[in-house]
Amino acid sequence: MDLAVADIPDGATVMFGGFGGAGFPNNLIQGLARRGARNLSVISNNCGTGDGELGILFKNRQIRHVVAAFPGPGATYFQQQFDAGEVELELVPQGILCERMRAFGAGIPAFYSPVGVGTDVAKGKEERVIRGERYILEQALGADYAFIKAQRADRMGNLVYRKAARNFNPIMATAAKITIVEVDEVVETGTLDPEMIVTPSIYVNRIVLAKGIHNA
Amino acid sequence: MPKARLTREQIAERAALELPDGAYVNLGWGIPNLIAAYVPKDVVVYFHSENGILGMGPRAKPGEEDYDLVDAMKVPVTLVPGAAYFSQVDAHVMTRGGHLDICILGGLQVSEKGDLANWRVPGAKGAGGIGGAMDISVGAKRLIVTMEHNAKDGQRKIVKTCSFPLTAIECVNTIITDLAVIDVTADGLVLREAAPGFTPEEVQAQSEPKLRYSGKVPEMVLRKK
Numbered sequence: 001m002d003l004a005v006a007d008i009p010d011g012a013t014v015m016f017g018g019f020g021g022a023g024f025p026n027n028l029i030q031g032l033a034r035r036g037a038r039n040l041s042v043i044s045n046n047c048g049t050g051d052g053e054l055g056i057l058f059k060n061r062q063i064r065h066v067v068a069a070f071p072g073p074g075a076t077y078f079q080q081q082f083d084a085g086e087v088e089l090e091l092v093p094q095g096i097l098c099e100r101m102r103a104f105g106a107g108i109p110a111f112y113s114p115v116g117v118g119t120d121v122a123k124g125k126e127e128r129v130i131r132g133e134r135y136i137l138e139q140a141l142g143a144d145y146a147f148i149k150a151q152r153a154d155r156m157g158n159l160v161y162r163k164a165a166r167n168f169n170p171i172m173a174t175a176a177k178i179t180i181v182e183v184d185e186v187v188e189t190g191t192l193d194p195e196m197i198v199t200p201s202i203y204v205n206r207i208v209l210a211k212g213i214h215n216a
Numbered sequence: 217m218p219k220a221r222l223t224r225e226q227i228a229e230r231a232a233l234e235l236p237d238g239a240y241v242n243l244g245w246g247i248p249n250l251i252a253a254y255v256p257k258d259v260v261v262y263f264h265s266e267n268g269i270l271g272m273g274p275r276a277k278p279g280e281e282d283y284d285l286v287d288a289m290k291v292p293v294t295l296v297p298g299a300a301y302f303s304q305v306d307a308h309v310m311t312r313g314g315h316l317d318i319c320i321l322g323g324l325q326v327s328e329k330g331d332l333a334n335w336r337v338p339g340a341k342g343a344g345g346i347g348g349a350m351d352i353s354v355g356a357k358r359l360i361v362t363m364e365h366n367a368k369d370g371q372r373k374i375v376k377t378c379s380f381p382l383t384a385i386e387c388v389n390t391i392i393t394d395l396a397v398i399d400v401t402a403d404g405l406v407l408r409e410a411a412p413g414f415t416p417e418e419v420q421a422q423s424e425p426k427l428r429y430s431g432k433v434p435e436m437v438l439r440k441k
Contacts, residue, residue, distance in 0.1 A: 095311055121346070
């Protein structure tokens with residue numbers, strides 16, 4: 001576990017999968033907490049629940065900047081640091097957060113979107129009328145590392161997920177230079193049904209076998 | 217003694233009558249989250265959750281919770297036959313792409329043009345959170361807002377122009393409150409129904425913009441006859 005995150009430097013940009021307590025790479029997060037990399041820029045739907053999920057990284061003051069859709073009332077350490085002006089937040093509509101990652105992974109540098117037109121989200125963004133409707137320009141969003149959680153990997157890194165624990169994980173896998181996946185089970189290559197593979201191995205760089213930690 | 221307005225459950229019950237059979241539906245936080253319990257027996261709808269579920273069933277029974285199967289409020293849920301899992305990107309292809317038939321969200325303010333503010337009270341502590349509300353508001357084929365007609369301090373929530381941070385502009389089709397059902401039209405707000413015991417004038421008094429109505433406004437019906 002600690003080996004998988006041993007090269008993460010201070011100042012790195014890291015994406016974290018997970019939503020609503022499901023699909024968080026909690027063992028990798030704990031590993032990053034032990035590693036102690038600081039000044040991190042993180043991308044995640046939310047900002048932890050108490051000490052759980054990303055909470056431990058805020059508690060340790062390892063994070064400087066966050067891109068998130070819903071930091072969350074349970075994100076105690078983040079909220080304290082946000083109120084104190086110690087951490088920067090870019091708040092992004094959830095569908096745009098993942099679409100910006102999808103664009104990055106797909107080689108699209110930016111795209112026009114109707115979400116947030118006429119709201120605070122549009123501030124500072126180029127607006128354009130296309131076929132009579134207003135749109136704003138959204139930039140692709142990538143990272144140095146993606147920490148994701150899947151249920152099962154084969155030895156090549158093909159991944160399948162479990163239920164709603166899939167959420168952001170397959171998208172983040174495509175949008176980082178190095179994708180590190182935490183799984184409950186590793187199987188021999190060739191034993192996963194190719195029809196069922198959600199994340200093909202091309203997106204996965206490191207696999208860590210670890211019993212999932214849930215923060216219900 | 218002021219007259220009794222509808223309860224949150226009754227607002228939810230009335231909103232459930234807006235769901236057509238076979239619809240794909242997303243329900244937001246607050247009152248909308250109560251609606252699933254009131255879907256009429258002869259209507260089948262499929263609930264979408266923006267974390268990647270279509271065909272979400274009721275809350276899981278105690279002892280049967282699976283924390284990999286949760287709704288957008290982190291509550292362990294179940295599936296109905298025909299349900300599917302997908303990623304967050306696909307979940308929002310459905311919201312933003314106009315694939316959901318009806319979305320029902322809570323509201324802090326709705327303007328006479330159908331602008332919605334529902335994610336942040338100015339001056340509130342903390343960072344706030346947008347979640348999926350902006351994507352949902354922009355993409356819904358039909359957007360219903362369920363909320364109390366007035367804020368706790370009595371402020372009117374149906375306003376000429378929203379003063380709170382916006383979720384989306386010109387997105388709301390219908391507002392269902394503890395006082396009324398109001399449709400947003402090109403000609404302004406139309407009072408479709410008033411809560412039992414309330415006159416159109418009383419609903420108007422609690423609404424900042426002019427409500428259009430003519431003659432007798434029907435009483436809000438909470439369940440099918």
